[in-house]
Amino acid sequence: MSDADPAAPDPVEAVEPERLHDVPVVGEAGARVLFPARDELVAVVTALFEDGFLMCLDLTAVDYLVHPGRSLPAGVSPERFELVVTLISHRERERIRLRVQVPTDDPSVPSLFDLHPGTEAMEREVFDMFGLTFTGHPDLTRILMPEDWVGHPLRKDYDSGRIPVQFKGAPTAP
Amino acid sequence: MTTTDDTMSGEEHLSEDPSLTSEGAQSLAPRDVTAAVERMRELGAVLRMAESDAAGQVADGPVDDGLDAASIDETMIINLGPQHPSTHGVLRLMTELQGETVLRTKPIVGYLHTGMEWTGEELTYLQGCTNVTRMDYASPLFSELAFSLTVEKLLGVEIPERATWIRMLMTEMNRISSHLLFMATNGMDLGAVSMMLYGWREREETLRFLERVTGLRMNHNYIRPGGVAADLPDGWRDDVLRLLEMLPPRLDEYDTLLTGQPIWRERLQGVGVLTAEAAIALGATGPILRSTGYAWDLRRDMPYLAYDEVDFNVVVGTYGDCFDRYAIRLNEIRESIDIVAQILDRMPKGDYRVQDKKVTPPPRARINESMEALIHHFKIFTEGFKVPEGEAYCAVESPRGELGCYIVSDGSAHPYRMHIRGPSFVNLQTLPHLMHGGLIADAVAVISSVDPIMGEVDR
Numbered sequence: 001m002s003d004a005d006p007a008a009p010d011p012v013e014a015v016e017p018e019r020l021h022d023v024p025v026v027g028e029a030g031a032r033v034l035f036p037a038r039d040e041l042v043a044v045v046t047a048l049f050e051d052g053f054l055m056c057l058d059l060t061a062v063d064y065l066v067h068p069g070r071s072l073p074a075g076v077s078p079e080r081f082e083l084v085v086t087l088i089s090h091r092e093r094e095r096i097r098l099r100v101q102v103p104t105d106d107p108s109v110p111s112l113f114d115l116h117p118g119t120e121a122m123e124r125e126v127f128d129m130f131g132l133t134f135t136g137h138p139d140l141t142r143i144l145m146p147e148d149w150v151g152h153p154l155r156k157d158y159d160s161g162r163i164p165v166q167f168k169g170a171p172t173a174p
Numbered sequence: 175m176t177t178t179d180d181t182m183s184g185e186e187h188l189s190e191d192p193s194l195t196s197e198g199a200q201s202l203a204p205r206d207v208t209a210a211v212e213r214m215r216e217l218g219a220v221l222r223m224a225e226s227d228a229a230g231q232v233a234d235g236p237v238d239d240g241l242d243a244a245s246i247d248e249t250m251i252i253n254l255g256p257q258h259p260s261t262h263g264v265l266r267l268m269t270e271l272q273g274e275t276v277l278r279t280k281p282i283v284g285y286l287h288t289g290m291e292w293t294g295e296e297l298t299y300l301q302g303c304t305n306v307t308r309m310d311y312a313s314p315l316f317s318e319l320a321f322s323l324t325v326e327k328l329l330g331v332e333i334p335e336r337a338t339w340i341r342m343l344m345t346e347m348n349r350i351s352s353h354l355l356f357m358a359t360n361g362m363d364l365g366a367v368s369m370m371l372y373g374w375r376e377r378e379e380t381l382r383f384l385e386r387v388t389g390l391r392m393n394h395n396y397i398r399p400g401g402v403a404a405d406l407p408d409g410w411r412d413d414v415l416r417l418l419e420m421l422p423p424r425l426d427e428y429d430t431l432l433t434g435q436p437i438w439r440e441r442l443q444g445v446g447v448l449t450a451e452a453a454i455a456l457g458a459t460g461p462i463l464r465s466t467g468y469a470w471d472l473r474r475d476m477p478y479l480a481y482d483e484v485d486f487n488v489v490v491g492t493y494g495d496c497f498d499r500y501a502i503r504l505n506e507i508r509e510s511i512d513i514v515a516q517i518l519d520r521m522p523k524g525d526y527r528v529q530d531k532k533v534t535p536p537p538r539a540r541i542n543e544s545m546e547a548l549i550h551h552f553k554i555f556t557e558g559f560k561v562p563e564g565e566a567y568c569a570v571e572s573p574r575g576e577l578g579c580y581i582v583s584d585g586s587a588h589p590y591r592m593h594i595r596g597p598s599f600v601n602l603q604t605l606p607h608l609m610h611g612g613l614i615a616d617a618v619a620v621i622s623s624v625d626p627i628m629g630e631v632d633r
Contacts, residue, residue, distance in 0.1 A: 055454050058567070058578055058595040067584040070563070084580065086567055086595070093476050097567060118457025121603050129291075144284040144632060154292055 021047040024073040033097045035076045041083075041100050042110050048087055049115060053096060056116035058086040059123060061102075061130045065156040080104040081132060085112070102132060111136040129154035249277060254617065256285050262359065262621065263628030267605070274613050279606040283599075286632035294592030298558025299325050299399055302592065306579070307393045309594060310630040313352040315345050315384075316572035317594065317630075318397040320579040323478065323568040325399040328561050328583050331533060334525040335480075337401035342479050343414075343517045344387065344396065345570075346510045350421070351380040352573040353503045353510075356625050357428060360500060363622040364441055369431060376424050383413050400534050401527025414518055421511055428504060442497035446608035446620035449494060456607070457600045460575025461506070462624065465491035465498035472571035484516045496616075496623040503573075503625075532559050558587035574598050574625060596630035 018025050021044050023036040036044040045056075062082045064070060072078055081102035088095050102109055111134035112119045123134045124143040131152035134140055142149060146168060151158055249272045256264040264285035270277040293305050302325070306317040319341060326333060354377040361369025381391045386407055388394035396403050432438045448458070450466035463470055471488040473481040489505040491498025527534050535554045536547040563585040569578035575597030582591040601624055608620045 056457055057459075057569075057576060057600075058580065058593075060580060060593045060595075062582050062591045067582075067590050070584075084565075084593075086578070086580070090470055090475070095476075095567070095569075116457065117455050118600060118603055121599060125599075142284075144287040146284070153289060 024075060026073050031095075033099060035073055035099055035101075038100055038102060038109055041085075041098070042112065042115070044098065045085070045087070045112055045115055048096065052089040052091045053087040054090065055088050056085065056112060056119050056122075057088050057095070058084070059112070059119050059126065060084050061126045061132055061154075063130060063154065063156045076101065081107055081130060083109055083126070083132065107131060108133045108135055110134070113137055128152065131155065256282075262626055265602075265621070265626060265628055265631075267617070267621075269609070269614070269617070271614060274615070276609045276612055276614055276617060279609050281602050281605050283602065283628070283631050286628050288632075290633045291591075291593055295589055298587045299561055299589065300554065300558050302589065303398050304393075304395045306592075306594060307395055308629065309596065309633055310572065310574070310577070310598070310627045311392055312355050312627050313348050313573050314393050315341075315348040315397055316570055316577050317579075318395065319345055320568055320570045320572075320577050320594070321581075321592075322397050322399045323570065324566050324579040324581045325561060327566040327568055328564055328581060329399065329533065330562070331400060331528050331530055333401050333528050335522045336524040337526050337528070338479050339517055339521050340402050340406060340526060341397055342481070342484075343406075343514060343521070344384070344402070346513050346517070347380055347383060347417075349510045349573050350507050350514075351377045351384065353507045354380060356503050356573075357507075360622045360625075361432065363618050364438070366432060366438065369428070372424070372427065372431070376421065379417060379420065383410075383417060386410070386413060398527075400530065401525070403527075405526040411518065414514060418511055418515055418518075422508070425504065425507060433501065433504065439497060442500060442619060442623075443495055444493070445496045445612060445616045446623060447493060447495045448604060448608055452607060453494070453604065456603050458575070458604050459597050460571070460573065460601065461499050461502045462601055462604060463575065464489065464502055466494035467492055472569060472576060476569075478568070478570055483520070484513050486510075486513050496619050499623040499625075506573075560585060560587050561589075569595070572597055574627065574630075575601060594630075594633060596633060598626040598628070598630045599633075602626050602631055 020032070020034060021036075023034050023040055023044055025032050025034050027033050034044060045053075060083075062084060063080065064078065064082060065080055068078060068080075070078065079101035081104065083098075083100040083102055085098040085100070086095055087098070100109065107130075109132055111123060113123065113134070113136060120137070120139070121143060123137050124139070124141060126132050127134065127137075127140050128142040128145050129152055141147065145153065148168070249270055251268060251270050254267040254269055256266040266282040266285070268280040268282060270279070290305055290309060294302055297305055302321055303318045306321045307314040309317050354373050356373075358370045358373025358377065361367070361373060384394065385391050387410065388396040388403070448462065448466055450463075450468040453463045453466050453468065459470070467490050469488050469490045472478065473486070474488050486509045489502045489509060491502055531550065535551050536544075540547040541551050561583045563583055565580070565582040567578055567580045569576045571577075576595065577597055578595035580591070580593040580595065581589045584590040605620065605624060608624070609617055612620065
């Protein structure tokens with residue numbers, strides 16, 4: 001539990017971060033975090049797949065709208081959204097995390113579905129909750145919220161607490 | 175029918191010249207050399223259709239979706255659920271049938287969605303466990319454990335040894351009760367209704383122990399960041415011993431009642447088969463992955479708590495069918511009983527929570543005599559404790575697979591983002607593949623063997 005914060009290199013030193021598959025990586029073995037750019041994501045995940053990271057455990061996102069000052073390795077500029085992908089290598093018994101910066105004016109990410117079909121539901125959930133779109137996803141629809149829902153509830157600027165409970169087709173008050 | 179271009183081109187090649195598809199070589203490769211990932215897309219096991227379109231299709235009659243020509247006027251779409259006991263909560267399946275054969279299935283979830291990840295951002299770290307414990311309501315202690323481990327990783331605190339072993343004892347007990355619940359519902363789903371009574375009876379005995387320790391049968395809020403909420407009560411050892419004595423003969427009764435029964439075996443063997451490659455590609459974990467013969471158990475392979483100090487077997491299957499999944503869970507109860515017996519011998523003395531004033535509220539007795547303790551108690555329960563900035567992911571082996579928790583902290587007393595990787599949510603994606611090509615009568619057996627807990631799927 002000593003490496004409590006793998007994502008916090010000393011900002012004063014600003015050393016050139018280590019690189020794995022040509023993207024910055026921080027953290028020790030076993031708790032490494034990669035910071036690929038959006039267009040590098042599929043290539044990096046493919047390279048990691050060949051390294052033995054065969055399973056995509058988790059895919060989620062974070063909206064850093066009201067917490068922009070997080071520490072990132074040199075060369076990675078913070079954006080509003082961050083896609084967080086967790087892969088696991090059963091052979092090396094190691095998890096690896098990828099954090100992808102996604103800008104707010106073009107919130108689209110290439111889908112990992114072709115490599116990891118198990119990301120289908122998770123990408124749908126991120127689309128539903130954060131409004132990030134996944135190019136190449138076979139069925140990008142809402143998964144948890146009703147189909148006709150407007151907005152993405154886990155965004156930090158989502159107007160929570162003001163929406164009455166809605167039921168599809170329920171009679172409205174006169 | 176409205177599907178995306180990708181899916182259409184993936185399916186059209188069944189009836190058209192394969193060289194015309196955009197899918198490349200996969201349609202030409204013989205089945206036995208095609209990678210499992212590609213085969214999965216080719217099978218088209220997942221029904222990709224919006225709910226409203228499906229409603230239209232049902233009204234319009236037959237579906238033309240590019241399956242082989244003979245089937246076009248024979249397929250129909252029916253709904254299973256959401257209101258049916260065998261769908262384990264409110265799971266709805268849109269199923270495409272050709273006669274009695276299931277072609278494609280789309281699981282529709284979200285009926286229990288209450289925005290628990292969002293709620294997690296509103297609650298303090300101390301309150302967080304009350305929220306996550308309500309996700310997987312059949313094994314609540316595991317969500318609490320994953321959440322607590324992640325918070326402790328961010329805090330950098332080391333919990334006392336006794337707390338570690340109490341956590342192991344309680345989660346193994348919870349694993350037993352969760353698997354017993356599966357035994358009961360699996361039996362009930364398949365018509366072995368007496369099994370439901372037996373499974374429920376034993377589960378209740380186990381829950382009685384959890385209740386004695388935590389005060390509640392479910393949604394315990396017992397495992398908290400920094401340790402556990404209370405020490406084990408007097409006489410806990412006798413309670414555990416009584417359970418350890420009572421359970422094994424009852425499990426042998428299950429063997430007599432189900433495992434060796436020709437009817438039971440006929441009903442489950444060869445039904446809902448999954449390969450190891452498909453399970454890995456789909457991100458399936460837990461008994462579903464192990465049923466394919468892939469020995470992966472976080473307790474053994476990436477040990478947390480003190481699982482590297484206890485001795486147990488990882489139960490694996492061979493065929494990846496419903497029977498294997500049933501047998502794995504039954505034998506995992508036995509392994510858990512074994513682990514609990516070892517924990518009984520090893521339970522150390524000491525604190526049940528970390529003596530870090532920042533994280534731990536003062537003991538009740540101190541509040542009556544010390545003003546500072548009262549203030550401290552008040553502050554920690556109203557304001558919570560601050561967690562250093564950063565992000566962390568911790569995972570535990572829940573009865574359903576890898577249950578992970580991802581927390582981003584901005585340095586305040588609330589998580590900036592709290593995400594739970596629910597194993598049921600991911601495992602549910604195997605359903606279309608398990609059901610593809612099987613009979614509709616086997617659908618219930620398949621749903622039951624995946625053992626999804628919808629509270630965790632929808633969160």
